[in-house]
Amino acid sequence: MTRRKLSNTIGIGCMGMMLIVTTAFLVIFLMRIFYKGFSVLNWDFISQPPKDAMTTGGIYPAMVGTFWLTTLAILFALPLGLLTAIYLNSYGRPVWLMRIIRISINTLAGIPSIIYGLFGMAVFVNLLRMDISMLAGALTLAVLVLPIIINASEEALRSVPEDFRDASLALGATERQTILRILIPTALPNILTGVVLSIGRVAGETAPIMFTAATFYTRLLPKSAFDEVMALPYHIYALMTEGTNADKQVPIAYGTALILLILVLTISALAIFIRYRIRKKRKW
Amino acid sequence: MNSYKEKFFKSITYIASLFTIVFLFGIIFSIIREGLPLFRIVSIKEFLFSTQWYPTHDEAEFGILTLIVGSVYVTLGALSIAIPLGLGSAIFISEIAGHRLREIAKPVIELLAGIPSVVYGLFGMAFLAPLVRQWFGLDTGLNIFTTSIILGVMIVPIIASMSEDAISTVPKNLREASLALGATKWETITRIVVPAAKSGIVGSILLGFGRAIGETMLVLMVAGGSAHIPRSIFQSARPMTSTIAAEMGETVVGDLHYRSLFAIAVVLFIITCVSNLVSELVFLKRVKR
Numbered sequence: 001m002t003r004r005k006l007s008n009t010i011g012i013g014c015m016g017m018m019l020i021v022t023t024a025f026l027v028i029f030l031m032r033i034f035y036k037g038f039s040v041l042n043w044d045f046i047s048q049p050p051k052d053a054m055t056t057g058g059i060y061p062a063m064v065g066t067f068w069l070t071t072l073a074i075l076f077a078l079p080l081g082l083l084t085a086i087y088l089n090s091y092g093r094p095v096w097l098m099r100i101i102r103i104s105i106n107t108l109a110g111i112p113s114i115i116y117g118l119f120g121m122a123v124f125v126n127l128l129r130m131d132i133s134m135l136a137g138a139l140t141l142a143v144l145v146l147p148i149i150i151n152a153s154e155e156a157l158r159s160v161p162e163d164f165r166d167a168s169l170a171l172g173a174t175e176r177q178t179i180l181r182i183l184i185p186t187a188l189p190n191i192l193t194g195v196v197l198s199i200g201r202v203a204g205e206t207a208p209i210m211f212t213a214a215t216f217y218t219r220l221l222p223k224s225a226f227d228e229v230m231a232l233p234y235h236i237y238a239l240m241t242e243g244t245n246a247d248k249q250v251p252i253a254y255g256t257a258l259i260l261l262i263l264v265l266t267i268s269a270l271a272i273f274i275r276y277r278i279r280k281k282r283k284w
Numbered sequence: 285m286n287s288y289k290e291k292f293f294k295s296i297t298y299i300a301s302l303f304t305i306v307f308l309f310g311i312i313f314s315i316i317r318e319g320l321p322l323f324r325i326v327s328i329k330e331f332l333f334s335t336q337w338y339p340t341h342d343e344a345e346f347g348i349l350t351l352i353v354g355s356v357y358v359t360l361g362a363l364s365i366a367i368p369l370g371l372g373s374a375i376f377i378s379e380i381a382g383h384r385l386r387e388i389a390k391p392v393i394e395l396l397a398g399i400p401s402v403v404y405g406l407f408g409m410a411f412l413a414p415l416v417r418q419w420f421g422l423d424t425g426l427n428i429f430t431t432s433i434i435l436g437v438m439i440v441p442i443i444a445s446m447s448e449d450a451i452s453t454v455p456k457n458l459r460e461a462s463l464a465l466g467a468t469k470w471e472t473i474t475r476i477v478v479p480a481a482k483s484g485i486v487g488s489i490l491l492g493f494g495r496a497i498g499e500t501m502l503v504l505m506v507a508g509g510s511a512h513i514p515r516s517i518f519q520s521a522r523p524m525t526s527t528i529a530a531e532m533g534e535t536v537v538g539d540l541h542y543r544s545l546f547a548i549a550v551v552l553f554i555i556t557c558v559s560n561l562v563s564e565l566v567f568l569k570r571v572k573r
Contacts, residue, residue, distance in 0.1 A: 004468055004471070005468065007468075007470060008468035008469055008470040008471070009470075010470075011470035011473070011474070012376075012380055012469060012470055014372065015372045015373075015375045015376040015379075015380060015473075016376050016380070017372070018368055018369050018371075018372025018373050018376065019372065019373040019376045019377065021369060022369045022370075022373050022437065022440055022444075025437050026396060026437065029404075029407050029437075032407060032411055033403065033406075033407065036410075079300070080300050080303055083296060083297045083300030083301070084297070084300050084301040084303070084304060086297045087297035087298055087300065087301040088301065090297075091294060091297060091298070100305060101301050101302075101304055101305060103561075104304045104305045104307075104308040105304050106560065106561070106564050107308055107557060107560065107561065108304060108307060108308055108311075109560075110491075110494050110498075110556055110557065110559075110560030111311065111498070111553065111556060111557075112497075112498025112499070112500065112525060112552060112553075112556055113498070113500060114498070114500040114525050114528050114529055114549070114552075115311065115315065115498075115549050115552065115553055116311070117529075118314070118315055118318075118528065118532075118545075118546060118549050119310065119311045119314050119315065121532075122314040122315070122317075122318050122546075123310060123314050126537055127314075143307050143311075146303075146304065146307065147304070150304070174286060174290055175290060175294075176289060176290050176293040176294070179293075180293075197394075197398070200398045201398060203400075204398070204399070204400025204401070204402065204403070205400070206400070206401070206402045206500075206501045207500040207501060207525075207529060210529060210532075210533075211532055211533070233400050233402045233403075233501075234402075236402050236403070236405075236406055237402055237405070237501060237504075237505065240405070240406060240409055240410070240505060241505070250410050253406055253410070254406070254410070257402075257403045257406050260400060260402075260403065261399065261400075261403055264398055264399065264400060265395060265398070265399075268394070268395055268398045269391075269395060272391045272394060272395065276391070
């Protein structure tokens with residue numbers, strides 16, 4: 001009896017330890033980034049371009065680059081993703097085609113991001129002759145984020161009660177009217193939350209833009225979608241692996257990581273918070 | 285008029301959904317098209333089973349066994365960290381901790397899953413690797429050991445959240461029956477709850493595997509990158525993903541080196557595809573309602 005009690009205590013203690021170890025590691029990780037990052041953070045850091053071969057100056061062009069890459073990617077992927085989700089949710093015929101589409105989405109979602117990078121390079125950069133450009137990078141990221149947006153939108157549409165659809169159809173509304181005036185407006189907050197969460201994912205991706213959009217250093221801001229851009233995640237990588245002055249580059253890399261982390265975590269936290277509020281308020 | 289609009293809208297959604305198939309086949313087709321011509325010069329057997337990776341030598345050799353082994357070591361290392369941490373945390377959160385902790389843990393896990401891997405890479409390179417080098421008196425801290433730790437922690441959120449989902453779908457009356465028969469909490473967990481959630485848990489581990497073996501930036505920065513078969517976990521490795529990322533910049537479009545990197549991508553694609561499909565179709569089917 002006591003042996004069973006003992007093993008119960010030990011077992012539960014071990015599970016708790018696992019949670020504590022994970023949490024401790026992540027706390028150290030986040031504190032390290034925040035602590036080191038804050039020491040280089042100032043106004044110039046976020047408003048100036050890099051100077052003296054990356055050893056001083058700021059990261060403004062990388063912030064602008066990440067902003068545009070992310071915005072364009074979402075703009076490309078959102079309409080496609082939402083329409084696909086509507087198809088899957090409301091039409092869904094023929095069944096065999098649906099099945100193929102679902103398998104495609106699942107497969108796309110599991111492909112490593114470096115393969116998206118190769119795809120973007122082979123198709124957008126070389127085949128369609130976009131060269132290394134913001135457009136090629138944004139399109140690559142759009143393909144990468146598409147399955148995430150589809151899944152989020154479909155889940156949002158699924159959360160609308162069947163009664164709503166039935167009531168609308170019973171009142172004589174057509175399928176299309178029901179989708180556009182009932183389903184979408186009802187699911188909209190949840191769809192937006194999913195989209196916002198995917199923004200965080202896109203902003204932090206490095207491998208897909210390495211060969212399609214990103215450049216280590218440019219003083220100039222992108223003038224059009226056909227220019228190369230700097231981007232925050234790629235900038236961190238470049239600072240850590242290129243250049244010769246590690247002592248000065250590592251602190252800048254921490255600063256860049258902090259900005260990226262704040263960006264991603266704030267956006268995601270906002271989305272999660274909004275979703276929480278929606279769920280609490282919802283009356284059905 | 286109205287039925288015309290109906291049809292028009294329906295066809296738009298229909299066409300949009302076909303894009304997913306187009307993209308998937310576009311990806312498969314483009315990596316195969318760019319990679320396949322390599323095998324006119326290098327035999328598939330040599331490519332997969334030779335350990336000689338010297339793509340830029342005059343007598344270039346394209347054997348990727350070293351790179352596959354590198355990927356496998358790093359991934360297994362990461363899983364051996366992530367499985368106990370992720371599963372343990374999931375069990376604690378759903379079976380032992382109260383409602384409050386669970387309410388907090390879920391969104392926090394979701395947040396953590398969104399941290400860019402390049403930031404983990406920075407942490408590994410600038411903080412953990414020097415520590416590991418010091419502790420173990422090594423030449424370099426950029427090795428399989430360091431990579432496994434960070435990659436492992438990175439995939440904990442995936443394993444934890446998916447297996448937590450699986451555990452929470454186990455019916456409550458199974459637990460109650462077990463406790464009523466006099467089993468302790470720990471016995472209920474190990475003999476009732478975990479076996480009942482087994483398929484979801486295995487599915488989550490497979491997903492973590494797919495994610496780890498496909499991870500690029502972190503291994504590129506932390507694994508060290510020397511292309512030889514590692515003899516201990518304190519040696520560096522050159523996984524497939526980091527080989528592609530590190531060497532693509534040196535190639536000329538269409539040359540053999542370029543083709544060989546795409547051929548590596550095909551191998552990587554097959555591995556991740558199989559593990560994800562098995563995970564989705566076999567193990568996670570029942571968890572998702």
